[in-house]
Each structure stands twice: as C-alpha cells, then as structure tokens.
Amino acid sequence: MAGENKARSNREIERKFLVKWLPDDLKRRRHWIIEQGYLATESAGRQVRLRKTGKATSLTFKVGRGSHREEREVTLSPKQFAALWPGTAGRRLRKVRYEIPCEGLLIEVDIYGGRHKGLVVAEVEFPNNASCGRFEPPSWFGREVTGEKRYSNVRLALN
Amino acid sequence: MAGENKARSNREIERKFLVKWLPDDLKRRRHWIIEQGYLATESAGRQVRLRKTGKATSLTFKVGRGSHREEREVTLSPKQFAALWPGTAGRRLRKVRYEIPCEGLLIEVDIYGGRHKGLVVAEVEFPNNASCGRFEPPSWFGREVTGEKRYSNVRLALN
Numbered sequence: 001m002a003g004e005n006k007a008r009s010n011r012e013i014e015r016k017f018l019v020k021w022l023p024d025d026l027k028r029r030r031h032w033i034i035e036q037g038y039l040a041t042e043s044a045g046r047q048v049r050l051r052k053t054g055k056a057t058s059l060t061f062k063v064g065r066g067s068h069r070e071e072r073e074v075t076l077s078p079k080q081f082a083a084l085w086p087g088t089a090g091r092r093l094r095k096v097r098y099e100i101p102c103e104g105l106l107i108e109v110d111i112y113g114g115r116h117k118g119l120v121v122a123e124v125e126f127p128n129n130a131s132c133g134r135f136e137p138p139s140w141f142g143r144e145v146t147g148e149k150r151y152s153n154v155r156l157a158l159n
Numbered sequence: 160m161a162g163e164n165k166a167r168s169n170r171e172i173e174r175k176f177l178v179k180w181l182p183d184d185l186k187r188r189r190h191w192i193i194e195q196g197y198l199a200t201e202s203a204g205r206q207v208r209l210r211k212t213g214k215a216t217s218l219t220f221k222v223g224r225g226s227h228r229e230e231r232e233v234t235l236s237p238k239q240f241a242a243l244w245p246g247t248a249g250r251r252l253r254k255v256r257y258e259i260p261c262e263g264l265l266i267e268v269d270i271y272g273g274r275h276k277g278l279v280v281a282e283v284e285f286p287n288n289a290s291c292g293r294f295e296p297p298s299w300f301g302r303e304v305t306g307e308k309r310y311s312n313v314r315l316a317l318n
Contacts, residue, residue: 039220040199040207048199048207059218061198061246072246074239083233087220 012069012125013132016151018142019109019120023100026109031098034110037088041154045069049153050081050088053097057081065147093157102138105131116156121145171228171284172291175310177301178268178279182259185268190257193269196247200313204228208312209240209247212256216240224306252316261297264290275315280304 036051045065051058057080060073076084094114100107105124112119122141126132137144145151195210204224210217216239219232235243253273259266264283271278281300285291296303304310 040201040205042199042201046199059243061243063246070246072243074235074242076233080233084218084220084231087222087229087231 012071013127013129014069014123014125015132015135015144015146016148017122017124017137017144017146018151019122019140020142021140022109022120023140026098026100029098029100031096033094034097035092035094036153036157037085037092038154038157039084039087041158045152045154047154050076050085052081059084091157093153105135107138112156119156121151171230172286172288173228173282173284174291174294174303174305175307176281176283176296176303176305177310178281178299179301180299181268181279182299185257185259188257188259190255192253193256194251194253195312195316196244196251197313197316198243198246200317204311204313206313209235209244211240218243250316252312264294266297271315278315280310 032053034051034053036049039048039050041047044063046063047061049060049062051060057076057078058073059076059080060071062072063070093112093116095110095112095116098109098111100109102124105126108123108125110121110123112121124135126135149155191212193210193212195208198207198209200206203222205222206220208219208221210219216235216237217232218235218239219230221228221230223229252271252275254269254271254275257268257270259268261283264285267282267284269280269282271280283294285294308314
C-alpha cells in the first residue's frame, strides 16, 4: 500500500454541532481511534494534518473555513508517516470517532481524549448545498458550532 | 518508488550568500530545474514544502530559522505529488540549481526564474558548527544573507 493515493480533492460541505447526550446504541456503531497532529497551520484554515486511523495513515491539506472547505488527502506509507509525525509534537489530539448513518447522511461523533476529555462533537457532511440547508438536527444534537474556531481540531490540538 | 522514504530527519547547518558573478564553468556543473511550492507556512520558519527536482518529487517539513533548522523529508509518489500540488497555487517558485563541489563541501547555486529572474543565491551546508564557522567564502560570493527573511524561499514564493 506504500504511496497509494486516495483520490480525494474536493470541496467539503459540512456542519458541526455539540452533543447534548449520546445515542443509546453508540457503542455498537463502527468506531476507530484517531490520532492527528498538525505540521503547519495558517489563518484562513490553511493546514497540513497528519492522521492515523487504526493502522491507516494519511496527510491532508485543507484551506478555507466554516461549512465550505477545500481538502486534498493522500495515504502515507507507514515509513512516510513515521518520518513526518515527530514534526507534530505539541500539536496533537486523540479522539474516538463513531459513525452513525442517518437518513442517507453520515453523522460522525468525535469523543475527545486527553486534555479535552469531556468534549463531544458531531459532524455531518453533505453532498450539496441544498442537502446542507434542509438538514434537521436530531434531538441529541446541541448548539451548532460550524466555523467556530474554538471547536476546530487545529485549535484543540494547539491549545 | 511509490512511497519510498528518504530517511532524512536532522538539523541543518547552512549559510546563504548573494552571488557577485557566476563561475566560468557553471554550465558544465550538474544542474536541475527545481519547482517548489508551499502548502502552509508559519512564523519561526515552520513550513510544509512540495518540490519537484527533475522527475523526483518530495514533501519537506522544516522548522526553525537561520543557520540551524530541523528538516524532515519524504519522497512522494507521482500520484501523491499530483494530488497535493494544486494546494500550492500562488505560492510557488522555479529555479535552476547548480552543484559546485568546493574543498570537501558542496555549494548549491540557485538561479531563480519567473518574477524573481536575476536573483542568484549560493547556499553551503556544513557537517558541523566548526566547519560552518571557519568557512571562507570564495571571491565570487557577495553579501551573506543567512537568515534574512527577504531571501527565504518561502518569502520569494509568497511574494
């Protein structure tokens, strides 16, 4: 799999919410431990992120803020990842991500660990603007925090 | 070569100079066209750079300023490079690099193209601090510009 390329170069449309309570069946959902760290970040949401999801390792470039972002991601070989990961020291976070299918969409619930223990955030990605606009949050969603810097992963990793 | 890792994770010791005149035999030296662009840059010299040297493609993470920098570099497959390169739009530069061996050291002469046409810079990398301190610049070297932001590749690419 070394150097295999994940062809994903697109604009993301997503919304982010705090979570009032966790769904009862959460533990039965597919979930992974995610570790991620940032090599470099700029204003305007420009960032280069390394991520390890289970054994899968990747590098992601993002630019833009809020519900619309440009994102470019490539799979890294374990050696590539190991060579770059030390550059993220002091800029990392760890979370468990649960996937919950919901009315044709996918809700990703992130339960943060370490110094952000207690923080739970739900993200939903949409195929287009119309779908994004008409989304009705389920009852267990709390306040919408789309685009709030305080809840961005970059900010959480740097703080 | 996909995903092959170039094991290079170290501290660089280097000095940079302007060039008063080009050595007569320059055209006979080994040289390459280098295209590079920056995915993200921060203060304190933190940056993620993509580079194409001939057909070789790489991603380099750097942090630190002046003559001492931490650098981590991995070779990218052509597909990985192609997926990430568009993220450097508007933050690129192009130069021809000549390699000139000199008293056990290697001088790299960069002749910039595009909007920086006319700029020529020489860089020397040293194996240790002692070698760095006792270096006597050849007569064709001009003013030393080590650590001057104005001549950093990041600044040149962004301006």
